[in-house]
Amino acid sequence: MGNDIVNNNDFGFFVVGLILTAIFAFMSLFFWWKRKRLRDLRTLTLGRLTFLYLFCLLVALNGLLGSMLVLTDGGRSIWLFLLGIEVVVFMIFSMFLGLVIPLGIVILTVKMWRRETRTVANLLLPIVVLFFLVIDGIFLAMGNLPEHWQWLSVLSWVFPLLSLYLAWQFTVFFLSSWVYGRRTRKLEAAFHVVLGAGLIDGERVGILLGNRIKAAVQAVRDDQTIVVFSGGQGTDEKVSEASAMQKYAHEELGFPSERTLLEEKSRTTYENLVFSSELIKARFLFFTSDYHVFRAALFAAALGLEAEGGRGGKTAMYYRVPAFIREFIAVLNTEKKKHMIWVATIIGLLFIITVIQLFLYYYVP
Template sequence: MISTSLLLISIFLLLYITEKRRFLNTVVLGLLGLYFFSTVISHPVFLPNEQGIVSKMGIVIILGSFPSIMFALSIATFFNSKVLLEKEGRKVRNLMLAVFGLSFFIMMIWYVFVIFANIEHEIWHILFFYAFLVFGYTMFLYTSIMAYATLYHFTPIFYEPNYIIALGSGLIGDKVPPLLASRLDEAVKQFQKYGERPYIIVSGGQGHDEKVSEAYAMKKYIVDEHQIPAQKVLMEDQSTNTEQNMAFSKKIMDKHAQGKKYRSLFVTNNFHVFRASIYAKKAKLDAQGVGSKTAFYYVPNAFTREFIGLLEMYKWIHVTVFLFITLFIGLILRAYV
């Protein structure tokens, strides 16, 4: 047990120290957490005798915890979606967490129906096992990413950047909304932290419903609200997404640095830091991320969108896992049918 845990910890630390901006890190951290969880479950409190027969207490805890957790999560997601609809408007994206909550609720009902209704037909149990594997894989990734994103967010930066990239997030007409303002305020905070020596790069193009480019509005906000010298703020006004934010900002820094070596950091909202860091790595930027504060009610839904974005980035890996699970269940069904 000790050797396995030390091996997993060693692998994670090696990956984390050599490169923090890597999706593999989340998987290893998740496996480490899963290992420790299984160790706790196999404690004598749950498996009290040498024959390995699960105690009545263990049965109640193990079987009872799953539907209880699903029910609690369902209520939490529905409540969060209600708050989002009230505060952020009736938009489809604000219902995303409610969809997850509905899936939790369906899994809970199915679990209770199959396990406690004494259904004899094996196909029902196999189909539930299939849904459980897919659901379990998804939740494993979700919790792993959430844990690692939190760790990454709170990891301090030990170098002084030459450039601070503030990532855009959309305007209301030509005005900077609160979500974007929090990023710009944090960028200025970092600028002042390093003695006002770095340059700030405001990154964001013009959307079809925006009167000016995000970069223009962001620079105006920084200069007007924080009295930062205009020459210390560089504009990147062509990007339309985070990947382009990083790639186009790198071109500006390469040109501005005139061949000199430089380091940078980027600022975005806390829920977006980890995924943005992967895009920074893809753009070959020597940059770590800093997260600005976000209203608590907004984080669960926003992070869920980030999670889906990360799944899309590595979709072929997840499709392959899904196909393996489907093939495995297909072989089991063939044995019983």
């Protein structure tokens, strides 16, 4: 009789697990289909759908594994063991995100500051990271407040909730960039536009810009492709970035000058894309540094340009990580009104909860 009850319970767990697995498997398939159906990959929706697809897939796989194991001898023990491993992996991953990555950003940014331009702007990221670590320590200390100060503990949840919101936005941006890069690898076009960057000593192409040019030249598939070098002459430059890039491509990479065009008016990424599009009046691929590709693609989408694909030249890790974070901040800034509304909503809700708690503490016996 006891074994029958155990078996019935096992079968019940199996059925419930199988139903939940089917639901999440269907949801995963739905988000995957929605992602494949996106007509334009130059959108943060790409990252949101990718996250939902991966999350539902993970839940479905766990549900399937649990459903199968629950019917086997000792299945529950194995399931709990595997679940324990998953929890440990999640904790390690969380520690990696919360401690290793922030410290890594500080180290890499300081390294970039020492090897590149020594400006205060290049030190802003480590300052912000250290500020977050200090605030995190203050938040943890809030748990030991006396009872009449508990309202302050509630209000302090602004920090973890806003951090969670920021982490979600970064995850969406990262996944969008990653998937966009993979999906546009094999795209081809008759024109390759190389976005300019500052010149060394006002006339020479540096490593960062050189890698953009190499990526554009190496992606050429036939002798009909035209490479467009886009970049004007800055106040501290002796020649235009476009002409310096053309010279580099011809002298260093052996690319024929007659298969190049120069766009020498632009000063920003926005102008690079707009003026190059006006010059060639055709669909094109653009080439920039790997960390900058997706934001440039968002620019192109906002402008309605036929720059449907972008690729990146390789960048040193010490430069790429801090630069990618700056790209993320720049993208946040393009939708600052929306983010300010969300931040105000989160703070407002916590403030209301705090007021209610104070009222209950002082006026309700």
